[in-house]
Amino acid sequence: MAGASDASMIVTVIFGRSSFIGRSLVAALLSDVRFTVRVVDPLPAPDPTPSLAPFFQSGRVSYHHVDIRHRSPSLVTSIDGTDAVFHVDPTVTALQPPPAPSSDFQNLHLLLVQSTRNVISACLECRVQRLVYVGSADAVIGGANDVFCWDESVAYPDKFVDSLSELRAQAETMVLRANKKDGPLTCALRASNPFGPGDDNLVPFLVKGAKEGWAKFIIGNGKNSWDFTYIENVAHASICAELALRLRTPYVAGRPFFITNQKPMKFWDFLSNILEGLGYQRPSIHIPANVVLSLAEIARFFQEKLFSCRTSNSFITSSTLRSFISTRTFDCSNAERVIGYSPVVSLEDGISLTIESFSQLANCSPSVDHLDLSKPSKAEKLLGNQSAANLLLWRDDRKTFICLLALFLLHYWFFLSERTFISSAAKLLMLFALFLFVHGTLPSSMRRSRLSVYLTWVRSSTIRRNICCRKQERRDVGCLKREMHCCLLKVKVQEALAIAVDKGLGFSIEKIPLSSFEIPELTVRNCFSAAASLWNICICALGTLARGEDWGFLLKVASSLYLFKLLLRFSLPTVSAAGLVCLFSFFIVYEQCEREIESSVAAGARGLRKMMGILISRLPSSVVKYVS
Known part of the structure; x- marks a missing residue:
């Protein structure tokens, strides 16, 4: 057995250049002096990197440019004389590509199914002893919402959520069925979300989202877990699987195995650690999953019905978003027990190594900007008036709360009291007039009131009566002295309370001058000037x-009128209450989340302009001149 494991071997890695896992597997095989590697890939031969140049010079690695999608003699020639073949699924990444549209389904079928069929045929013809297929764990998920510690006993689903998962399952099934005693021994590895240095998919996608602003959002509650696998662990599991087939370990040939880091992690924590390590803000704003899925369905409808092109962000699809809010964990104990796999790099170290390898994508600016608090914010500039800004931006919580409470009381008085608007206004004016009249009749100052004097006299009389009664009832001198002492103490307390009442009722009443009800002439002129200016604008x-020259302006006017029409469908009390809530919450939210809102608006504007450009490009030339 030991001699079999130590013998020098020639191995072939299919998709060893163009696939993320293939490149890592080639590097892991070359790190072991026992292996001589043949790289078979449909891409042209690259210039050898400094790390691989010595291996090309020594002959330990050779490159074969073969179009694996079509069976050709060059494929057989490149595999001939090989002891083992590693066939890698080139589409396996941590964030899966979207389902292929009907126009690309044929290419995807050639890449996965037909390529696998050609590789199996070449292995049979060249009498290859071992074939290890490195695929994806998504081959068995199907339409399941959550996956909790699934093992290899789970069967393939009857219905797949997308064509990509179905084609992966077909390729894996072909490899497992090709296992024969007199032919190649085969097994399949189901890698769960591989990541690491060299992945041109996951980290660039996250950095792009951070720069555009939408990576700050968390879809759902953010508590769903995933099994992420560091890329070196996937390569190590592939070598372990080949060794187990070579040693003819029981229960390996013809079997699939899940490969993970054996440490599930919350999906959004994983993304947050990478973004934070590169200097970007962690996702922190939760968005309901139903809202995001509804928007994705609307976008898919417009994409399929109106446009034949694909969206710029290929990952924002319904199936991808559903996976973001679902749990994806697998049981890797079978691979550990049967093929002897265990992670060689921990998940924490893998995240750190990935961040270091993408240092060129790090955010050069600090994550927290030092704001100049001496300058007014954009929300304050938008309000203009300093008093209104202090009120709506909650500079003084007490004043803002009192104002908000008063406005809601007025809303109740006019809209919810089951009175007509004129009746409510008349009663309010009557109460205001009564308040002014009573306020005017009060003296300018109020000192010691008769009420406090009367209360003091009543308390003193009661105390004296109690003392006389007790003197008649009790002749004991000692008891009388004690009673007198208690009564005198009560008198002093009562007098202190009376003094406090006198001081409390002593206050001055400030008269309201008539000038407070006068409106300055300049204010009236400004109001009429604003009304005249608005009329002239209309x-x-x-x-x-x-x-009839500006079609864009017509679209704006029509949209505004339609929005006004939609508002009229709601009752006036509803619109009033919603307006009050928005008025006292919009500006403070805008001030606190200024960057997030502006980046989201900018991203939406870019998408709208692009959609308008696509729509205009599909209009007849006779109509374009009126729209552009």
Whole structure:
């Protein structure tokens, strides 16, 4: 057995250059002096990197440019004389690509199914002894919402969530069925979300999202867990599987094995650690999953029905978003027990190594900007008036709360009291007039009141009566002295309370001057000037519409009128209450989340412009001149 494991071997790695796992597997095989590696890939031969140049010079690695999608003699020639073949699924990454549209299904079928069929045929013809297929754990998920510690006993689903998972399952099934006693011994590895240095998918995608602003959002509650696997562990598991087939370990040939880091982690914590390690902000804003899925379905509808092109962000699909809010964990104990696999790099170290390898994508600017608090914020500039800004931005919580409470009381008085608007206004004016009248009749100052004097006299009389009664009832001198002492103490307390009442009722009443009800002439002129200016703007807008020159302006006017029409469908009390809530919450939220809102608006504007550009490009030329 030991001699079999130590013998020098020639191995072939299919998709050893163009696939993320293939490149790592080639590097792991070359780190062991026992292996001579042949790289078979449909991409042209690359310039050898400095790390691989010595291996090319020594002959331990050779490159074969073969189009594996089509069976050719060059594939057989490149595999001939090989002891073992590693066939890698080139589509396996941590964030899976979206389902292929109907136009790309044929290419994807050639890449996965037909390529696997050609490799198996070449292995049979060249009498290869061992074939290890490195695939994805998604081959068995199907349409399941959550996956909790699934093992290899789980069967393939009857219905797959997308064509990519179905084609992966077909390729894996072909490899496992090709296992024969007189032919190649085969097994399949189901890698769960591989990541690490050299992955041109996961980290660039996250960095792009951080720069565009949408990577700050968490879909759902953020508590779903995933099994992530560091890429070196996937390569190590492939070598362990080949060794187990070579030693003819029982229960290996013809079997699949899940490969993980044996440490599930919350999906959003994993993304947050990578983003934070590169200097970007962690995702912190939760968005309901139903809202995001609904928006994704709407985007898919417009993409399929209106446009034939694909969206710029290929990962924002319904199936991908559903996986972001689902749990994906697998049981790796079978691989540990049967093929002797155990992670050689921990999950924490793998994340650190991945961050270090993508240092060129790190955020050069600090994650927390030093804001100049002496300058007014954009929300304060938008409000203009300093008093309104202090009120709506909650500078003084007490004043803002009192104002908000008063406005809601007025809302209840006018809209929810089951009175007409005129009746409510008349009663409010009557109460205000009564308040002014009573306020005017009060003296300018109020000192010691008759009420406090009367209360003091009543308390003193009661105390004296109690003392006389007790003197008649009790003749004991000692008891009388004690009673007198207690009564005198009570008198002093009562007098102190009376003094406190006198001081409390002593206050001055400030009269309201008549000038408080006068409106300055300048304010009235400004109001009428603003009304006249608004009227002139409307007249100019009508003139622009009458000339029929600006179609964009017509679209804006039509959209505004339609929005106003939608608002009229709601009752006035509902619109009033919603307006009050938005008024006292929008500006403070905008001030606190200014960057997030502006980045989201900018991303939406870019998407809208791109959609409009695609729509205009598909219009007839006779119509484009009116729209552009």
